Amino acid sequence: MDNFARLLKESWTLVEEDRDRLIGHFYARLFLLDPDLRKLFPVQMAAQRDRLVEAIVTATQVVDDPESFDEYLRSLGRDHRKYHAAATHYETMGVALLDALRSTAGDGWNLEYDQAWRDAYAAISEKMQAGAAADDDPPFWHGEVLTHERHGPDTAVLTVRALQHPLRWKAGQYVSIEAPRHLPRVWRTYSVANAPNDDNVLEFHIRTPAGAGWLSGALVRRTRPGELLRLAAPMGSMTLDRESTRDILCVAGGVGLAPVKALVEELTRWNRTRWVHVFYGARHADDLYGLAGLEELVAAHPWLSVTPACSDDPDFDGEHGEISDVVTRYGPWTTHDCYVSGSAPMVRATLRALAEDEVPPPNIRYDTFGNL
Numbered sequence: 001m002d003n004f005a006r007l008l009k010e011s012w013t014l015v016e017e018d019r020d021r022l023i024g025h026f027y028a029r030l031f032l033l034d035p036d037l038r039k040l041f042p043v044q045m046a047a048q049r050d051r052l053v054e055a056i057v058t059a060t061q062v063v064d065d066p067e068s069f070d071e072y073l074r075s076l077g078r079d080h081r082k083y084h085a086a087a088t089h090y091e092t093m094g095v096a097l098l099d100a101l102r103s104t105a106g107d108g109w110n111l112e113y114d115q116a117w118r119d120a121y122a123a124i125s126e127k128m129q130a131g132a133a134a135d136d137d138p139p140f141w142h143g144e145v146l147t148h149e150r151h152g153p154d155t156a157v158l159t160v161r162a163l164q165h166p167l168r169w170k171a172g173q174y175v176s177i178e179a180p181r182h183l184p185r186v187w188r189t190y191s192v193a194n195a196p197n198d199d200n201v202l203e204f205h206i207r208t209p210a211g212a213g214w215l216s217g218a219l220v221r222r223t224r225p226g227e228l229l230r231l232a233a234p235m236g237s238m239t240l241d242r243e244s245t246r247d248i249l250c251v252a253g254g255v256g257l258a259p260v261k262a263l264v265e266e267l268t269r270w271n272r273t274r275w276v277h278v279f280y281g282a283r284h285a286d287d288l289y290g291l292a293g294l295e296e297l298v299a300a301h302p303w304l305s306v307t308p309a310c311s312d313d314p315d316f317d318g319e320h321g322e323i324s325d326v327v328t329r330y331g332p333w334t335t336h337d338c339y340v341s342g343s344a345p346m347v348r349a350t351l352r353a354l355a356e357d358e359v360p361p362p363n364i365r366y367d368t369f370g371n372l
C-alpha cells in the first residue's frame, strides 16, 4: 500500500468508531457554511445521515485501485447531477468534511493526515465533476410505474418506464430511485433486474421487513401503477465481460437475485458456449419469488442451470444451508467468472468461499453499494 492510502486508512481508524459525531459535525458545519444546501437534503435527516459515511468508506477502500476508483467516482458524479450539485457545493462539502474529521479525531490528527484527506477530496471531487460534465443525459428520469406485484408481505417486483429520454444501463448495474410522492429527496440504490431494452422499461425487486427501510417500505407497500418515480444515472461494475470465455457462476441471496436475473437475460441474447450456473438462496421456500422465472429460462437455454437453496426451512425439497456453503459444496470454482449479489454478510461469506477455491480476484464481481 502506498503512503497516501496508508495515511487515509490510518486516519480513518481515528474516527471510525465515532461516526455519529463525525456525521453530526459535518452536517452542522455544512448548513452553517451554506444554509441553501439544506433544501437539497430530505426533511428527515435520519434517512440521509449515514449515506455520507458509506460514500467515504467506499472511496477510501478503492483508493488503492485507480481504475475502479476512477470509474466509480465518475459514475457517482453523473448520479449526483440529480441533486443539481454545483462546483461551489463540492468546495463547501470539502471544507465541512475536513472540519468534521479534525474535530472528531481530536489529538490523534496531524498535518500529514490533513493533507492526505485534502488531496483525496480534491481528487474525488475533480473526478465526480468531470463525470458529471461529460454526461449528456438528463440529471434524472421521470419513471412511470407500469406494474407492481407483491410476493408475500415484504417483497415486490416493479416495472417502471423511464419517460422523456432513453435510459441506457448495462445488465448488472443499479440506479438510485426517489419516490417524491412518499419521501421527497430520499434516494436509494436498487439493482435493475432486467437486461437493457428498447422500451425503456426497468424492473426492480424490492424487499423490506416490516418497519425497516423507509423508501423500500414505500415502494413495496404504498406504490401503485401509474405513480411517478424518479430514476438517476446507472452505476456499478458487476457487468459481463464479453471477451471472457470462462464459464459463469452467479450467487444470489434474496432480492440480490435482481442483477443476476439481468445478467442471465443478457446472456440469453448471445451466449452459446459458456456454462452458466446460478445459486439462488433464501431463508424459506416462500421467499424464492424468482425461482419460477429462472426455471423458465433454464427450460429454454441448455447452457443454464439453477440450484435453489434455503437456509431456514427444514421442509424445503432441495439444498439446505447458507448459500455460501452450498456454493462450496459444488466447487471448486477456480476457473469461473463469478458474480455475487446479496446482503453484505452473504457477499462477505461467499467471497471467503471463493478465495478458498483460489478464484483470482479479477474474476469476481460484486457491488454492495459501499456496505461491505
Ligand SMILES: NC(=O)C1=CN([C@@H]2O[C@H](COP(=O)(O)OP(=O)(O)OC[C@H]3O[C@@H](n4cnc5c(N)ncnc54)[C@H](O)[C@@H]3O)[C@@H](O)[C@H]2O)C=CC1
Pocket (backbone or CB within 6 Å): 190, 191, 207, 252, 253, 254, 255, 256, 257, 258, 259, 280, 281, 282, 283, 309, 310, 311, 321, 322, 323, 324, 325, 340, 341, 342, 343, 344, 345, 346, 349, 350, 366, 367, 368
Ligand atoms: N447488487 C447487489 O449486491 C444487491 C444486493 N441486494 C441486497 O441483498 C439483500 C437481500 O436481502 P433479502 O432479500 O432480505 O435476503 P436475505 O437476507 O433473507 O438472504 C437470504 C439468503 O442470503 C444468505 N445469507 C444471509 N446471511 C448470510 C451469511 N451471513 N452468510 C452466508 N449467507 C447468508 C442465506 O443463506 C440465504 O440464501 C439486501 O440486503 C439487499 O440490499 C439486493 C439487490 C442487489
